[in-house]
């Protein structure tokens with residue numbers, strides 16, 4: 001976790017979160033630099049005697065300052081859109097350390113990737129391969145590729161984030177893989193660089209990942225027999241985190257050391273795309289209690305909503321909540337923590353015992369991944385401010401949106 005209590009007050013690194021709420025307003029996303037780097041270093045230490053590249057998935061949290069921090073510490077990036085590539089380029093990321101996954105790459109996106117000379121495009125269909133070949137012919141270049149394989153493995157996670165089962169839209173079926181690589185091999189405009197799969201997110205069991213790895217490694221062997229020699233294996237992201245207190249969490253070092261074995265034994269470079277396990281615990285969302293509403297149920301009505309954090313509404317995601325100040329004089333209340341948005345799904349927590357009173361600041365934990373990036377302007381709400389803490393210093397990395405910014409691209413047309 002990025003937080004701890006000192007004398008009853010909640011701190012992020014060496015800063016009292018109450019101070020951050022006062023200085024920057026609420027809701028506000030707060031990130032711990034130390035927590036991000038500590039998690040990244042676990043991956044790097046586990047892999048440092050092998051050939052590897054950590055390609056942080058930009059989708060997880062694309063704050064420019066976080067991308068910059070990771071870039072300066074040796075990360076490559078996994079992108080899912082033109083915008084994500086532009087963000088990587090904006091912080092001086094090296095295109096040669098960028099891979100691109102996604103089932104719906106547009107012509108413009110493929111063109112930009114080729115012109116920027118990214119490391120590899122992960123092809124997810126025959127149709128995309130045709131499009132990529134046509135574009136590289138026009139640009140007179142060779143597109144560096146990896147096929148994203150759908151190994152039909154159940155990642156044993158929430159079905160919304162299980163991406164490696166055969167009826168999911170991601171990747172190509174196993175039976176097409178060899179033929180696809182033959183096609184790539186015989187085209188002067190295509191080049192087979194590696195192979196990719198990412199079977200899902202928030203995995204808490206290692207076995208599906210090992211199964212996927214074995215499947216990919218077997219494919220590498222069979223492709224070599226067909227004369228296709230690959231440089232890297234990319235096993236995607238997915239290592240989960242413990243959202244609930246007391247839950248055991250996958251141990252990054254031992255999982256990664258296990259995963260890398262047969263890949264390293266073949267002299268291949270291992271790419272991993274960990275997102276949540278790097279930034280998840282590094283972020284908290286501070287929100288102020290507007291009202292404690294006591295009716296049939298008790299509600300702590302706060303100033304954050306599903307517009308800031310959609311995970312509870314979308315996946316029934318659990319996020320632990322801590323008060324910024326530990327009250328000793330008030331009794332805990334069983335309550336739902338809800339926002340002001342006009343939806344029944346606008347809850348951040350249900351049935352929690354909290355010591356809350358009007359005006360208190362609450363910290364919603366483990367929101368560094370898929371938090372601010374999934375926020376919206378529903379109810380014309382303003383995107384939150386974001387800050388990063390480094391020791392006893394706090395830096396604003398995104399200012400709160402204003403109404404002027406929110407409506408700047410709109411026209412009032414008298415129709």
Ligand code: LLP
Nearest residue numbers: 057101198201202237238273274275276370
């Ligand atoms: N690589 C690819 C190709 C991915 O699609 C993803 C996540 C990752 C890597 C990173 O996986 P991670 O290490 O973060 O598990 N919004 C959902 C999660 C969606 C994950 C999408 N893809 C949530 O809030 O749980």
